[in-house]
Amino acid sequence: MTGFGKSEVTLPNRKITVEIRSLNSKQMDLSLRLPAIYRQSEYEIRNAVARALRRGKVDVFVSVESQAVETSAHINGQVLAAYAGELREAAREAGFDTTGPGWDAAALQVLMRLPDAVSTDAESVSEEEHAALLRAVEEACGRLDAFRSQEGAILIADLLRRVELIEGYRHEVEPFEKARTETIRARILDNLAKLAAEVDRNRLEQEMIFYLEKLDITEEKVRLDNHCRYFREVAGSEEDAGRKLGFIAQEMGREINTMGSKANEANIQRIVVQMKDELEKIKEQVLNIL
Numbered sequence: 226m227t228g229f230g231k232s233e234v235t236l237p238n239r240k241i242t243v244e245i246r247s248l249n250s251k252q253m254d255l256s257l258r259l260p261a262i263y264r265q266s267e268y269e270i271r272n273a274v275a276r277a278l279r280r281g282k283v284d285v286f287v288s289v290e291s292q293a294v295e296t297s298a299h300i301n302g303q304v305l306a307a308y309a310g311e312l313r314e315a316a317r318e319a320g321f322d323t324t325g326p327g328w329d330a331a332a333l334q335v336l337m338r339l340p341d342a343v344s345t346d347a348e349s350v351s352e353e354e355h356a357a358l359l360r361a362v363e364e365a366c367g368r369l370d371a372f373r374s375q376e377g378a379i380l381i382a383d384l385l386r387r388v389e390l391i392e393g394y395r396h397e398v399e400p401f402e403k404a405r406t407e408t409i410r411a412r413i414l415d416n417l418a419k420l421a422a423e424v425d426r427n428r429l430e431q432e433m434i435f436y437l438e439k440l441d442i443t444e445e446k447v448r449l450d451n452h453c454r455y456f457r458e459v460a461g462s463e464e465d466a467g468r469k470l471g472f473i474a475q476e477m478g479r480e481i482n483t484m485g486s487k488a489n490e491a492n493i494q495r496i497v498v499q500m501k502d503e504l505e506k507i508k509e510q511v512l513n514i515l
Contacts, residue, residue: 227376227513228281230369232361240290241358243365245274247281247373249513259287262350263358270362277366280467287358301342308336380510381460384470387503387510388453391477394500395449398484398493402442405490409440442484449480467514474508 230245253275257267274285312332313323322328336342456473459466481504485497 228369228372230365230367230372232364232368234357234361236354236357238291239354241354241361242288242290243358243361244286244288245278245283245362245365245369247278247283247369250280250282251512253278253280254282255285256283257285257287259285260289262289263287265350266355266358269359273359273362274366277363277370285362287362305336305342308339308342312336377514380513384460384507384510384514385457387507388456390503391481391500392450392453394496394503395446395453397496398442398446401490401492401496405488405493409489440487440489442487445480445484445487449477449484452477452480467511470514471508471511474504474511478504478508 227249228245228247232243234241255271255274257271257274259267259270263270270285270287274283309332312335316323316332323332452473456470456477459469459473478501481497481500485494485501488494488497
């Protein structure tokens with residue numbers, strides 16, 4: 226299910242922003258981007274998000290801004306020297322002149338922007354900041370979950386409306402059933418008359434009853450009614466209902482397909498097509514329900 230949640234927390238020396246976005250997915254597919262100073266918190270952040278959101282393609286973005294505080298900066302000489310060697314070698318391979326008077330100044334500007342070239346005292350993370358980061362993650366998850374719940378309520382209402390349509394179509398089948406039976410019976414008798422065959426009337430009646438029972442759709446209608454009822458119960462009462470609703474929709478489809486294959490009557494088959502159309506929309510929407 227899609228959703229978005231954002232949380233911010235302001236500390237004496239930093240402002241932390243957490244943004245979480247989710248798209249539909251049957252499993253938890255989590256992508257996490259966070260500043261290097263919070264790498265030690267990655268495992269706990271992942272666990273907190275997985276616990277709160279359970280499913281979805283989830284993208285978590287953590288950013289941090291330094292507040293106006295005095296900090297002392299240190300140039301990491303070893304890191305800078307390693308970068309410089311690699312930069313000079315790459316420039317030579319690309320055909321640049323690394324011996325000219327302007328090379329060192331230009332290279333230094335590039336090197337100072339590279340990760341870990343400069344460190345500050347503010348790059349340490351206290352326990353209080355770590356706890357604040359996790360609180361921000363949980364708050365963003367809560368807001369995303371609230372967004373999902375609101376969307377879920379709208380989806381459930383739409384699903385129930387479509388189930389009601391299927392039930393209505395199911396009742397439209399009944400007026401055509403008796404006429405269907407009479408049509409089949411008349412067709413069989415007409416074919417026998419054309420053959421001018423002498424038949425045992427009692428045996429014929431038995432065979433016709435057996436044949437018509439094979440085409441009877443009463444059981445399918447009863448099971449479809451039960452599935453619709455169960456769908457409504459699960460949608461209205463259970464958490465994490467998405468998968469179960471998907472299974473129920475599959476069972477509904479089996480009964481509708483069987484009705485269509487047995488129908489042998491144009492009006493009933495037309496109604497079956499309408500039920501299938503609504504059921505396909507239900508199956509698509511169920512994928513968005515947790």
